[in-house]
Amino acid sequence: MDHLAKALDQLREDNLYRTRKLNSTAQNVEPIINGQKVLSFCSNDYLGLANHPKVIERFVNAANESGVGSGASHLITGHHESHNALEEELAEFIGCEQVLLFSTGYMANLGVVSSLATRNSSIFADKLNHASLNDAALLSRAKLSRYAHQDMVQLEKNIAINNSVSKIILTDGVFSMDGTVAPVKTLQLIANQHDAILIIDDAHGIGVLGKHGKGCTENLLSNDEILIGTLGKAFGTFGAFVAAKKETIEWIIQKAHSYIYTTALPVAIAEATRTSLQLINSEAWRRKHLQELIQHFQDRCKQTGIKVSASSTPIQPIILGSSETALHVSKKLLESGILVPAIRPPTVPNNTARLRISFSANHTKEQIDRLLLALEQLVT
Numbered sequence: 001m002d003h004l005a006k007a008l009d010q011l012r013e014d015n016l017y018r019t020r021k022l023n024s025t026a027q028n029v030e031p032i033i034n035g036q037k038v039l040s041f042c043s044n045d046y047l048g049l050a051n052h053p054k055v056i057e058r059f060v061n062a063a064n065e066s067g068v069g070s071g072a073s074h075l076i077t078g079h080h081e082s083h084n085a086l087e088e089e090l091a092e093f094i095g096c097e098q099v100l101l102f103s104t105g106y107m108a109n110l111g112v113v114s115s116l117a118t119r120n121s122s123i124f125a126d127k128l129n130h131a132s133l134n135d136a137a138l139l140s141r142a143k144l145s146r147y148a149h150q151d152m153v154q155l156e157k158n159i160a161i162n163n164s165v166s167k168i169i170l171t172d173g174v175f176s177m178d179g180t181v182a183p184v185k186t187l188q189l190i191a192n193q194h195d196a197i198l199i200i201d202d203a204h205g206i207g208v209l210g211k212h213g214k215g216c217t218e219n220l221l222s223n224d225e226i227l228i229g230t231l232g233k234a235f236g237t238f239g240a241f242v243a244a245k246k247e248t249i250e251w252i253i254q255k256a257h258s259y260i261y262t263t264a265l266p267v268a269i270a271e272a273t274r275t276s277l278q279l280i281n282s283e284a285w286r287r288k289h290l291q292e293l294i295q296h297f298q299d300r301c302k303q304t305g306i307k308v309s310a311s312s313t314p315i316q317p318i319i320l321g322s323s324e325t326a327l328h329v330s331k332k333l334l335e336s337g338i339l340v341p342a343i344r345p346p347t348v349p350n351n352t353a354r355l356r357i358s359f360s361a362n363h364t365k366e367q368i369d370r371l372l373l374a375l376e377q378l379v380t
C-alpha cells in the first residue's frame with residue numbers, strides 16, 4: 001500500500017487532492033459547511049426545490065404510505081404504481097413516446113449507451129462530455145472518437161469517413177463545467193444525414209432551459225433522439241430518466257445492466273418527484289428569476305472586468321488556469337463566507353482549473369452582488 005500513500009502525496013503536491021465538506025443543514029443557499037454559515041454557489045439545486053415544503057410533505061406522506069425501501073429491482077417486484085405514474089407524467093412533460101426511470105444519471109448513461117452500442121459501433125463524443133458518458137462509451141467497447149468541444153465540422157468529418165454499421169453521437173445538453181449548450185439542431189442534422197443515434201444528456205438543462213423547462217431540446221425534440229435527464233439537480237430529488245421511442249425503451253429494459261441489476265428507486269422519491277414536476281410546470285417564475293440573476297451576473301462581470309465565460313445557464317465558470325490559483329481563490333472566497341468550488345483536472349482539461357459558480361432560484365440579487373464584490377477583489 002506504500003504506492004497508494006505515495007500517489008496520495010503526489011495528488012496533494014499537485015493541488016489535485018479532493019476532500020469532502022461536511023454539510024450540517026438542509027439544502028439551501030446559506031448552508032452550514034464545516035461549521036461555518038456560508039453563502040453557497042455550488043449546488044445543482046437550480047430551481048430551489050430540494051428543500052421545498054410541498055416536495056418534503058409528499059415525500060414524508062409517501063414514505064408513510066409505501067415505506068422507504070423499494071425492496072427489489074424493477075424487473076422483480078420493485079416497480080411500483082408511483083414509478084409508473086412518474087414515467088407517464090415525465091413522458092407527457094418531455095413530449096416523447098416513453099420514459100424509463102433509472103436510479104441515478106450515472107447509471108442511466110451507462111445503461112443506455114452500453115445497451116445500444118456494441119464492439120462494432122462507433123461513438124462520436126464531445127471532448128467535454130461528463131465522465132459518466134465517457135465511462136459509458138468505454139463500457140460499451142465501441143470505438144470512441146472524440147471531437148473538440150462543439151466542433152460540428154470535426155464531428156461531421158469524423159462521422160463521414162467512418163463505416164461502422166452503427167454510429168452513436170453522445171453529448172451533454174448543458175455542459176456541466178462550462179455552462180455551454182449543445183447545438184441541438186446541427187447535431188440532429190448530422191445524426192440524420194449519417195444514420196446515427198443521437199443521445200443527449202441534459203442533466204443540467206432539464207427544468208431550467210426553455211420557457212417550459214423542458215431543457216435544451218424544448219421545441220426541438222423529434223422521435224429520433226434519446227434524451228437523458230437527471231432528477232437530483234433542478235428537480236431537487238434523486239434519480240434519472242431516459243426519454244425515447246417505445247421500442248428503444250423496451251430494448252433498454254431488456255439489456256441495460258444498470259437498470260436490471262439494481263434496486264428500484266424508493267417510491268417516496270418517485271412521489272416527491274411528481275410534486276417537483278408539478279412545481280416545474282406551475283412555477284415558471286423560478287426559471288425567470290434564475291435567468292434574471294444570470295443576466296445580472298454576466299452584465300456586471302463585463303462592467304467590472306471579471307472574466308466569466310459566456311454562459312446563459314446557471315453554470316457560470318471563471319477559468320483561472322492552474323489548480324493552485326483556483327484553490328487559492330476558492331479559499332479566499334470562503335474566508336469572506338462565500339462558497340464556490342475550485343474545479344480541477346481531471347474533471348476539466350489541464351490548465352483550465354476554474355471556479356464553477358452555480359445559481360439557484362433561491363438566490364437573491366443582493367447575494368449575487370455580494371459574490372460580485374468579492375470576485376472583483378480577487379479575479380480582476
Ligand SMILES: Cc1ncc(COP(=O)(O)O)c(C=O)c1O
Binds near residue numbers: 106204
Ligand atoms: C452531465 C451529467 N450527466 C450525468 C450526471 C450524473 O447524474 P447523477 O448525479 O444523477 O448520477 C451528472 C451529475 O453529476 C452530470 O453533470
